[in-house]
Amino acid sequence: MSGFTRFGDQNPVGETYEVDPAGFEASLDAYRDEAGRTSADAINEGRPPEEDERQRIIVPPGDSVYVMGRQFTWGGLPVALEAGREYDIHLGARDVQHGFSIRPEQSLSQQINLQIFPDTEWVVPMTFEDPDEYHVICNEFCGAGHATMSGSLFVVDADEYDTVVGN
Amino acid sequence: MLATLSGLFENDYDDEGFRTCSVTGLEIHRSAEVHVKLFGLTAVIALIVGGVFALTVALTRWEVIGLVGEFDGYYRHLSMHAWNILIFWMVFMEIAILYVGGSMVLGRRLPFTSLAKVGYVLMLAGALGINYFIWTLSGGSDAPLLTAYVPLDVPPGFYASSIVFLLGATVAALPFLLTLWYEKRGNWSATLPLVTFGAFATFIIAVQAILGGLVAFSYALVWQVGLIDSINTGIYRQLYWIIGHGSQQINLLAMITVWYFLTHVVGGAVVVSEKISRSAFILYLFFINLGAAHHLMVDPGLSVEWRIFNTSYAFYGAALASMIHAFAIPAGLEAGRRQRGLGGGLFGWLTSAPWRNPIFASTIFSIIMFGFLGGISGVLMGQLQLNMTWHNTYATVGHFHATVALGTTLAFMGLVFFVIKTMFQRNFISDRLALLVPYGYSAAMGIAVLVMMYVGILFGVPRRTSEVVSNIPGSDFSLSAAEPLFWLIGPMTVLAVLVGVVFVLVAVGSLLLGSRTDSDDDRELLPDGGLRPDGGESVHAVEMRGTFTLCLIFMATFVAMYVLNWFLLTQLWEIGA
Numbered sequence: 100m101s102g103f104t105r106f107g108d109q110n111p112v113g114e115t116y117e118v119d120p121a122g123f124e125a126s127l128d129a130y131r132d133e134a135g136r137t138s139a140d141a142i143n144e145g146r147p148p149e150e151d152e153r154q155r156i157i158v159p160p161g162d163s164v165y166v167m168g169r170q171f172t173w174g175g176l177p178v179a180l181e182a183g184r185e186y187d188i189h190l191g192a193r194d195v196q197h198g199f200s201i202r203p204e205q206s207l208s209q210q211i212n213l214q215i216f217p218d219t220e221w222v223v224p225m226t227f228e229d230p231d232e233y234h235v236i237c238n239e240f241c242g243a244g245h246a247t248m249s250g251s252l253f254v255v256d257a258d259e260y261d262t263v264v265g266n
Numbered sequence: 267m268l269a270t271l272s273g274l275f276e277n278d279y280d281d282e283g284f285r286t287c288s289v290t291g292l293e294i295h296r297s298a299e300v301h302v303k304l305f306g307l308t309a310v311i312a313l314i315v316g317g318v319f320a321l322t323v324a325l326t327r328w329e330v331i332g333l334v335g336e337f338d339g340y341y342r343h344l345s346m347h348a349w350n351i352l353i354f355w356m357v358f359m360e361i362a363i364l365y366v367g368g369s370m371v372l373g374r375r376l377p378f379t380s381l382a383k384v385g386y387v388l389m390l391a392g393a394l395g396i397n398y399f400i401w402t403l404s405g406g407s408d409a410p411l412l413t414a415y416v417p418l419d420v421p422p423g424f425y426a427s428s429i430v431f432l433l434g435a436t437v438a439a440l441p442f443l444l445t446l447w448y449e450k451r452g453n454w455s456a457t458l459p460l461v462t463f464g465a466f467a468t469f470i471i472a473v474q475a476i477l478g479g480l481v482a483f484s485y486a487l488v489w490q491v492g493l494i495d496s497i498n499t500g501i502y503r504q505l506y507w508i509i510g511h512g513s514q515q516i517n518l519l520a521m522i523t524v525w526y527f528l529t530h531v532v533g534g535a536v537v538v539s540e541k542i543s544r545s546a547f548i549l550y551l552f553f554i555n556l557g558a559a560h561h562l563m564v565d566p567g568l569s570v571e572w573r574i575f576n577t578s579y580a581f582y583g584a585a586l587a588s589m590i591h592a593f594a595i596p597a598g599l600e601a602g603r604r605q606r607g608l609g610g611g612l613f614g615w616l617t618s619a620p621w622r623n624p625i626f627a628s629t630i631f632s633i634i635m636f637g638f639l640g641g642i643s644g645v646l647m648g649q650l651q652l653n654m655t656w657h658n659t660y661a662t663v664g665h666f667h668a669t670v671a672l673g674t675t676l677a678f679m680g681l682v683f684f685v686i687k688t689m690f691q692r693n694f695i696s697d698r699l700a701l702l703v704p705y706g707y708s709a710a711m712g713i714a715v716l717v718m719m720y721v722g723i724l725f726g727v728p729r730r731t732s733e734v735v736s737n738i739p740g741s742d743f744s745l746s747a748a749e750p751l752f753w754l755i756g757p758m759t760v761l762a763v764l765v766g767v768v769f770v771l772v773a774v775g776s777l778l779l780g781s782r783t784d785s786d787d788d789r790e791l792l793p794d795g796g797l798r799p800d801g802g803e804s805v806h807a808v809e810m811r812g813t814f815t816l817c818l819i820f821m822a823t824f825v826a827m828y829v830l831n832w833f834l835l836t837q838l839w840e841i842g843a
Contacts, residue, residue, distance in 0.1 A: 100578050100650045104570055109835050110842030111654050115566040185840070190566070195408075195418050196499060198658050202726045207747055209838050210726030212657040214565045216499040217417060221566035226840040234743045238658040238728035242408045242418065246336045246731045247739040 111213060113187075113223035120217045123191040127167050127174050133160040137179055137264045142253050148265045156253065158264040165189045166235070166250075168197030168215050170242050173235055176250030181260040185226045192217040198238030201252065203231035212238055227254040274307075274690060274777055275300045283375065288788045289688045290531055293373035299689055301382045302362045302370070305438075306685055308390065309358035309678075314770055315397070316350030321763045323347050328756030329736045329749075336732040336739070341409035344730065345400045348412035352670060353513060354393050357435055359678050360468065360520045361385070362685075364442040367465025367523055372458075377444045385438025392431025399424040411730060413510060416486050416502045425487035432479045432509075439469055460537055460544065464523035467547040472516045474555055478508020500567045511558035514666070517674045519550060521632065522591050524677045528629040528684060529599050533619055534793030536602040538594055538805055546590035553583030563653035570650070577648045585645055592637050592820070597813040604808045608794060613812050620793060624697075625687075627704035628680030635708060636673025639715055642824050643668060646831050655835055661722025663729045668715045671762075672708065679703060679769055684791075686773060692780030693787060700772045706765040714758035721748045721755070723834070 104110050118126075135158035141148035142156070157178040164186045167174035174193070180186060190199055192215045202210035206229075213223065227233070237248035255263055279285045283296040322343045325333035334340040369376045376382060399421045403409060408418040414425065446458070446466060458466065482505035489497040526543070529535035537543060559576035562568055600615045609618035620626045643665040647656035656662055683700060686692050694700040721727040725748035728734055735745045735752060 101574050103651055104574075107651060107836075108840045109651055109654065109838050110570075111564040111650065112570055112842040113566075114843070196415050198728070200658065200726065200728055204743065207726050207745060208724040208834065210659075211654040211838060211841060212564060212659065213654065214562075214657070216566055218496075218499050219566045223841065224843050228839050232743075234741075236726075236728055236734065236738065238730070239415075240341065240409075240411055240418075240730040243337050243341060245341075246733050249738050249741045249743065251743070 109211075111211075111223070113221055115222070116220045117218060118191060118220045120191070120193045123167060123220055124174070124193055126189070126220075127165040127191075130160070130163065130165045131157060131175070134158055135160070135264060135266070139177075139253070141265070142179060142255055142263045145259050145263060147262055153265065158266075159186070163187045163189060165191075166199065167191050167193055168199070168237060168241070168248075169193040170195065171237070171244040171248040173237075173248065173250030176235060176252060179253045179255055179260075179264050180227060181257050182227055182230050182254050183257050185224055187222050188225050190215050190221045190223060191219065195241050196239050197241050197248070198236075200236045200238035201233050203229060203233050203254075205229075205231050214239060230254050230256045270778060275303055277689070277691060284373075287688055288785055289791050292370055294370050294689075295373075295375040297376040297379050298365050298369035298374075301376055301379065301386075301441075302365045302685065303689060304386060305358045305362040305365070306682060308386075309355050309362065310682065310770065310773060312350045312354035312358060312393065313675075313766070316347055316352075316355055317763055317766045317770070319343050319347035319350065320766070321760065324756065324759035324763065326732055328752055328759075329733050330752070330756065332733060334732070340732040341411060341730075342400055342403055345409045345411050346397065349393075349396055349400065351675075352412060352666075353431075355678075356513070356517050356520075356670070356674065357431075358389065359681070360472070360516055361389075361435065361438045363520045363523065363681070364439055364465050364469060366527075367461050367468075368442040368445040371462050371465075372445065372449050374445055374449060376441050377448060378441050381437055381440045381444075385434050385436070385440070388434025388437060389431055390434075392427045392429075392434055395427025395430060396424060399427060413506060414483075414486065415506070416489065416497045416499060420486070420490070422487055422490040425483045425490060428483045429480060429487065432476045432483070435472070436476055439472060442469060460540060461523055461527050463544055464519060464526060464547055467551055468516055468519040468523060470551055471512065471519055471554065475509045475512025475516060478505055478512055482506040482509060500565060503562060503565065507558045507561045508555065511561060512555060514670060515550070515554050515558075517670060518554075518588075519547070521636070521674045521677045522595075524681050525591070525595050525629060525633055526598075528625060528677075528680055529595055530602075532623055532626045532684070532791055532793065533599050533629070534602045534606060534608070535595065535598040536605065536805055538597045538601055538810070542590060543594050546587040546594070549583050549587035549590075553580050553587070556580035557584050557648065560648040560653065563648075563650055564657045573650055577650065581648055585641075588641060592633070592641070593813065593817055595633060596816060597810045600810050600813045601805050601808040603793070605803055605805075606794065612815060615812060622701060623791065624694075624700040624704055625680045625683045625791070627701070628676045628683065631704050631708040632673050632676035632680065635676065635712055635715075636669060637820060638823060639712065639719075640665060640669035640673050642827050643719060645824070646827060649831075651835055652831050654841070655723060655831070655838075658729055659722035660727040660729050661719040664715045664718030664720075664722060667711065667718065672711045672715060676704060676707060679707070682769075682773055686776050686780070687783060687787070687791060690777055690780075691783045692776045693783055694772055695775040695780055696772065699768055700776075703765060703769045703772065706768070707762055710758045710761040710765060714755050714762060717751050717754045717758070721751050723831075725751075 136153035138152035603615040609615040
């Protein structure tokens, strides 16, 4: 276990910061304002998004990605990420505890789970290798409505990424 | 009716209130026996309530049926199931076990019975309060589930009731401590019997757990009523898991104590090494509470060193203790039976054992299922990195159903049967139905638990949700690939509940309608040749190669599961700094 934190590639480890939930939401909003947008159709069809399609899917402006749990949606999702690039995933919550449970659609057994607090920002680096649509489910009970809380994360082949996000 | 009920608490005692148990040979005082019965019966009632909700929860998670909807109170059902089975059935039984391990084994009266009664009333009031506040949740409030995580809006009355229950359990445990005090006061150098020693270790672990629980629930309560403005999520979780996991460690120690007791009485087991078994209990005292940190493995804000120290270096001390017991108890059974010449060959001692005795079968299945399913999965999920793939998935539910619902519940069912025979002195209304309980329950729960772990790890099915497999409301995505496996989990959990119903029917039916036992019935409970070994070879001269073989099989299973889990983990994308 200890050795794996040094030579292993999968560790639930990252910087943490005390934040107040409103402050974390402000960071998310600032990030969203700076971010671009694309669409699922553009990603699936491997083409640039039309201007009127640039709506739902967030294109991070840099290496930071913000994901915020809130009863009963995921702020910051859906998002389009480039395969093979290391992102800092900033995890936090607006109200109560949530669970960040993520897996690629094509391979359900590749799944991990991280706990999310409303008073802590957790920055966990991740590098997704396989292009796919990854699905995030809340896996900590967060009130009646919890079962409806899901979101997605598109990982796009590095060769296509700039095209489909319209850079 | 009242006469029948009060009749349950009567036996033939001598002028000083003692009687000699014709099965165990123990000198039993009326004061201890009536309280064991009182707490035991209340535990069974909690099991019935929790069992009803086991059915509604199982029929919801089997999404083909989807009995209780997300907004129709599913989380209230889940909370009722958790508290009544995981806490009330367990803790009421454990107080009874303390009185058995203390007063009964030592042949003393139960001192300060008023404390036992006050404790009982507080526990009952707390339990009723918790059930009330869960069931009457109004629109704006959140169901607590087992954990009552802040900052969910859980009613203050719920936290207050939890505090009352925990205080009650502390008061109810005091007569046990006083029993030991009186026993040792006149005779400091004499050693306690192993079962009493195990009960004492259980008591210490319980005190640690309860203190943590009182602090956690008080912290949440003062926040909920507005005495403090904010509450720290991570600190609550750390405090909560002192009781959240600690309560399960009480179960573990109580269960192991029951294993030693029942394998001896109905199986003819001896204690292979008093020193080793006692050392294992002491290892628990030092290390097992630290292991509760495995609930916080994928929490933010905790250092890697803190997480690894608690769940590996410290926790291995506790895992070692469990493996010592897991060796010592079957070894004791093998040695005890070989000493009497019961069964030759590698496993003759085991195949010749009283498998038609439901008390024996419950105990042995409890040991096997707890070790293979609960123990192995517990060590795996306690690894810092593997925990990412286990945390809050259905595999976790599989783990604690293997430990508590299979291991501890089976052992306690065996103990209830034993108490019916020896303390209530009633025959079962049907021996066949009684025997169905350990076999049917182990088979159904065993399959359910294995498949729960499978869908959790390999399909990522989360726990604590009303629907997610066939359909995630508002999403095109679902985990429907796991759907066929719920055709195993669903029917098997329902079957397990039905066997639970049979258990209750046999237990309650025998109490009300069973014939009084006579000395022939008592002899049937005992292993061939009576309770004590016939002398002859000393224990260390007896072969234990059957147990050694079982341990090797256990180790091979453990290694295979360990390698498989780490392999799956390394197939993931890069995560973490």
